[in-house]
Amino acid sequence: MKLAIQINEGPYQHEASDSAYLFTKAALQAGHEISRVFFYHDGVNNGTNLTTPPQDDRNIVKRWSELATENELDLVICVAAAQRRGIVDQGEMERNGKSAQNVADGFRISGLGQLVEAAIEADRLVVFGD
Amino acid sequence: MKLAIQINEGPYQHEASDSAYLFTKAALQAGHEISRVFFYHDGVNNGTNLTTPPQDDRNIVKRWSELATENELDLVICVAAAQRRGIVDQGEMERNGKSAQNVADGFRISGLGQLVEAAIEADRLVVFGD
Amino acid sequence: MSTLHTVNKSPFEKNSMSSCLSHSVADSAILMIEDGVYGAIKNTSIAGDIDSAVKEKSIYVLGPDLKARGLNEDQLIDGISVVDYAGFVELVCANDKVQNWL
């Protein structure tokens, strides 16, 4: 089955990203296809490459990047939400005159249409939030 | 009177930062001293210099920076919370081998002791959160 | 000793208003801000609790948050006072400490 995932909250503050990650991993193990993971609202903060979490805790950003690489996942950060919150890729950096880009490996920034499209194409949409 | 402010949530997602800003401005206008504004939990995300909010909306980060400059405010971002969430100054960038720094003007990163110290020294602690 | 309590969540969504009401002693000041202002409105399912609280505590609501949400003073439960941000600051200073029910 084709599943689309939406994540509304950032890393560490809420369990949403943890739950979504464990759900995604379990779905892949069961042989399902994850057609897209869409990061919206504060969820865009899962895609920053600037975190250095405590060594005795999980590294939320890194394990999303790794899961994406291993399974060719499409991790999409909403551009409108990202602009409000300071998540920037090379293109956004140049367009908006920012001093740096901070998007982690395996994530890409795109529009809200990607969420709607995922909801149309997938068999199920599952949302993790606050 | 000496007031200390604590902000637990990031920009835009919750009204906490807006309320804290308007409260701080009103306190300064009334002649009070703001001994420190401490950004904790997702509140650290108020201190990123990478946001580009919609032009028809308020610029939360920028107005904190401006208020700090005009009134010599001490805006402190908690280092432990910042490491979990990807807010990085020059020193943290070098220490943790990150690709960029993203702390906005007028903010500084420091330890949790700064919150406790503020609570001891100020006459009141007011917390804005979720 | 006196305490200013703030509540910033809708009483229909979260338990913070009810926890504030049951953990604040007589003569306390309670200020509703952000989504907490919905608690100040007449004829709601929780208006009775607020009505009782008004009798022994000083209840305030933040005007700018009220107006933002399309609410006005005519809709308030009797005995609730509207303050602006300057009034919020005064309440903080007039009480010995602040308990923010987050």
Added chain:
Amino acid sequence: MSTLHTVNKSPFEKNSMSSCLSHSVADSAILMIEDGVYGAIKNTSIAGDIDSAVKEKSIYVLGPDLKARGLNEDQLIDGISVVDYAGFVELVCANDKVQNWL
């Protein structure tokens, strides 16, 4: 058509559990995850509501979230089933759609 509902907040803190219960039709599946798992425990002030729901809906609780919080199967209201993440995925697939009460 059938729906899987998820609830991720404590029923003592937020209204999402109660809203889920009153907006889910008979034969729906309800899965408690994250802080929602506190709703599955016996002898609480809301256990009666869950007891009634168990009679006409299928109620599940996510085991890993239950264990994280120091809770175990012995404490569950009768009729609630424990699933792991694989079971969560199966519930999503077995129902036509998902309503996440956030």
Added chain:
Amino acid sequence: MATIKKFMYVNRKAPYGTVYALESLEVVLIGAAFDQDVSLAFVDDGVYQIMKGQDTSGIEVKNFSPIYSALGDYEVTKLYVEKESMEERGLTLDDLMPLVYEDEDDDWAEKDSITVVSRAEMAELLEQQDVLFNF
């Protein structure tokens, strides 16, 4: 053949206290271009989103309530508001913005976009959807 899905945006949160109401409206606007069968539900504190007379000047936040009035132009014309949610909050239809659309199948007659439904009817509406959007 392109499938048309029944999309429902489930709005349960108040505006301004959190951003969910605004950002979910942004999805609705983008989603309108995808030609699905779209409706919006206003349940619990979600009914506060469409209160009339919102004036955000005092909190320096963008007032996005006018966007709801524009939904008709995007052919988003099915807005279901729950009766019990209004009653618990002491609200009546008069407290809400009058939201209308022009019906192109009926000589562009102006019609109400809002339908008030009971909680039981809302539960049935949720059942009838293919996709439920939650924020």
Added chain:
Amino acid sequence: MATIKKFMYVNRKAPYGTVYALESLEVVLIGAAFDQDVSLAFVDDGVYQIMKGQDTSGIEVKNFSPIYSALGDYEVTKLYVEKESMEERGLTLDDLMPLVYEDEDDDWAEKDSITVVSRAEMAELLEQQDVLFNF
């Protein structure tokens, strides 16, 4: 003269669903070095923070509940747990971790850190503080 303030950390949220419980505990640990008169309140869902037998391996999150047992070593020995909050949640003291400290003024005798108080007593405790920490 250094002032000693009465500090109370008010814990009202469950662990793991959100980070507030963990990060507020980090403040308590740092704050212990400042020699104030510190106490912790566990109210509403905050009582869940000190449940015994927490096992987070299945959610891959750090189990921080052992830190509560170490509070006594930091001279944080006054933990007030609200009776009504426990009862509403179907909990008794047996469901909580036994938290103790060694009393240096009483020949290092082991004593309970937890005091169960009624809601009315909790309200009075809040009144007696100089600073209330909220997360």
